[in-house]
Amino acid sequence: MGNALRFLYGECCSKPTTTTTGGGGGGGGGNWVNQHQHQSHAAHHGVTTGGVSALARDIHQFELTSKVPEGLSKHVVSSKKAQSNWYGKLCEAWAQSQPSPNSSEEVSKFVIDTLKGHKKADVEGLLSFYGLPLPNSKVENTTGHAPSVANGAKYELDTLPVDEKAVADGDTVTVYVSTLNPKEAACVPKPVQAAAVERAKARAQRNYTKADALHKQITDAGYRMLNIENHEILARKYRIRLRGIDAPESSMPYGKEAKEELIRLLVGKSLKVLIFDEDRYGRCVGDIYCNGVFIQTLPSAPFLSMNITAVQGFETFISSLTNKSYNKKKEGIGVDLVLSCVDNNEARMVVNQACNELNQTWMESGVSEDAVLGHIQLLIHGETACFACAPPLVVASGVDERTLKRVGLCAASLPTTMGYNARKDYFPTMAMKPNPQCSNGPCIERQKEYMLIKPAKDAAVKAKMEEELSAIEIRPI
Structure with missing residues (x-):
């Protein structure tokens, strides 16, 4: 069997080129020349025989030393003891194979059949380690662009x-x-x-x-x-x-x-x-x-990264806002104020929905592409307008916000983010009452709740103003 492995290794790698270390530009290179020679031969198939020669070499080395290749552990999940078990099986199976596999597809099938019953992550990791085709993968006629994958990724x-x-x-x-x-x-x-x-x-x-x-x-x-x-x-x-x-x-x-x-x-x-x-x-x-x-x-400091417009992301967002570990003294909600820095109308509406449901005060903001136009809006649900009460005109008109984005500009650079004009030193301020006909159900509920407490709140404000006025000492001129 050793002779067969040496023959296959020699056929795959041709005469090895001496590899030297040291010097500029990253060192070495002889190993890659051998690999490159066979990549060129197989490039139009989208596969490489470099993995075939590497596996043949490692099986031969295991037969001599009982050691698995260094670096394999980074690609698989099982221990080195389990890895030794794999290579033992591969040695035995290779000795019995007639003829021995000599192409990437044949070697990949050989590994899969030999390690049948082992963990899928281990088998796929072993194949990836040698650059061999994964199970059910197709040999493609590559045109210079990586193939498309699932989940919307290119x-x-x-x-x-x-x-x-x-x-x-x-x-x-x-x-x-x-x-x-x-x-x-x-x-x-x-x-x-x-x-x-x-x-x-x-x-x-x-x-x-x-x-x-x-x-x-x-x-x-x-x-x-x-x-x-x-x-x-x-x-x-x-x-x-x-x-x-x-x-x-x-x-x-x-x-x-x-x-x-x-x-x-x-x-x-x-x-x-x-x-x-x-x-x-x-x-x-x-x-x-x-x-x-x-x-x-993964948490860091902590932060959450998610698509809040998706169902799972929205639920996680709600959960993060109600996490009392952020503010153990407060009842019901875990934060005092939500600062929204999102860059599109869809995400703003989701933040608005979450804060409406939780009766959470939040601040919405936006800036235009020239960085001198923008707005800041404080939203106290029931007392002031929510974001759905008075949406930007372009959104209320039914225009798809995604069609407004221009190539090379930040997504925040849209007509949905307007307000002050710093260039003209113009900073308008206005109070926006909630819309009784708002399309957002929780907003209507918050408005009803606010109307119940409004008389007592107005009376408290009036009493405070009268107290402050009575404290003012009026002196004759």
Whole structure:
């Protein structure tokens, strides 16, 4: 069996190129040349045989040393003892297979059949570790764009472990995806492939000046050679903006704390990122998952990130407002005041609904694209108008707010956010009474409740004014 494994490993990897360490531009490169040669052969299928050779090598190594490969634990959930059990089974099954599997699809099926009955997360993690096709995955004719995935995301990224320096602030992180990943393998531009091969040759010849120059070409193209566990990996760079999170920049108040919290959550971990959009700065806007946990929902200081317009998000929002741990002295509600800084009418209506139901005072605000127009509205339910009592004209007219957004502008830059004009030093103030015909049911209930207590409240205000007037001493001029 050892001879068969050595033969397969040799066939997959050809003659190995010497890998050197040290020098500029990230070091090494010989290992990637061998992988690259076979990526090019299989690129039009959207798969790579690099995983085949790696698995053959590791099975052969396990047969000799009884040791599982380093780094596998980051991709699976079971212990190293269990991992040893897998490789023992793989060794036995490989010895009995006639003929031995020699393509990515065949090896993937071989692993799945051999480890049938083991945890799904372990089997898929093992396949991902080697860049092999996952169960039920299709071999695609890749055109340079990552495939679409479920949940409305455009595509999905499986990243290499995150470095601390990659976290820019509390809502932005730079990640790298290995080109051994089948989805990335066919997307590597030919100039980048050529530069990586030439760089490896230059480093083998200890020509580090040329190697550094070639590495600059690679980085300028959005790629980078990374040294992961003493192996050189060509990886593609992605700048990720966390969807639904707006943290202060590092230089702003609490920016440092926000950055440190994101570092704590991400550094050293491989991530799954669902990409939904791209912002005006060229960053990919997405959701980040780490070990199956949605990062944007993890508490920090604490914060909650959710779509409050969805049923589950609304229930979580209500629950957060009634959390008495925030204000143990107050009965019924956990907060004194809700400050709304949302940037669209739909979210404002949801905040309004929640505060109406809880009889919670809140402040609504908005700013226009030139940053000198805006408004601030205090909403005391039953006493003043709620947001649904007098919605912005453009919304009341039935116009879809999403059609008003212009490319490159913040979503807050809409006709739904108007009020004062700082440029003209014009700051109008007005009192808005609640609308008796408001479409919001809880608002009508709050109005009825307020009318019951209004006489006593007016009498108390009148008595206080009379007391203050009587205390004024009138002297003759």
